[in-house]
Amino acid sequence: MSPVWILVLLPALAMADSFSDADKNKDSTLTDVEILNYAKQWDADKDGNIVQKEFSKLIKDLLPEYAAYSTAMFKACDSNKDQKLNAVDSAAVLKKIDTNKNGKAEKSEFYVWGSMLAVDALFA
Numbered sequence: 001m002s003p004v005w006i007l008v009l010l011p012a013l014a015m016a017d018s019f020s021d022a023d024k025n026k027d028s029t030l031t032d033v034e035i036l037n038y039a040k041q042w043d044a045d046k047d048g049n050i051v052q053k054e055f056s057k058l059i060k061d062l063l064p065e066y067a068a069y070s071t072a073m074f075k076a077c078d079s080n081k082d083q084k085l086n087a088v089d090s091a092a093v094l095k096k097i098d099t100n101k102n103g104k105a106e107k108s109e110f111y112v113w114g115s116m117l118a119v120d121a122l123f124a
Contacts, residue, residue, distance in 0.1 A: 029104035049084035069121035
């Protein structure tokens with residue numbers, strides 16, 4: 001297996017547990033609310049926003065091999081460029097993930113998006 005494919009597969013494998021944990025109603029899809037609620041565990045100051053420092057911890061916890069790229073990944077998720085991730089960004093991220101446009105992120109879409117996010121960060 002080529003090294004590039006390993007870089008693509010690592011985030012998908014690491015996110016398998018994340019997807020299951022975030023999918024509270026166990027319907028094999030994620031809504032923007034489920035994504036936001038899952039991310040709240042890294043909101044250290046409980047202000048409803050994930051800032052760069054908190055996001056870096058999230059990446060370090062979930063994808064330690066990508067910790068060096070957390071800034072690029074944060075920027076890719078910060079849709080309105082306000083230096084924080086919140087409900088606005090959660091909805092925007094869902095739109096990026098949801099390639100079949102059913103309003104939810106299915107497992108396969110989530111894994112592909114996560115892998116692409118990680119790969120984009122590597123080359124940023």
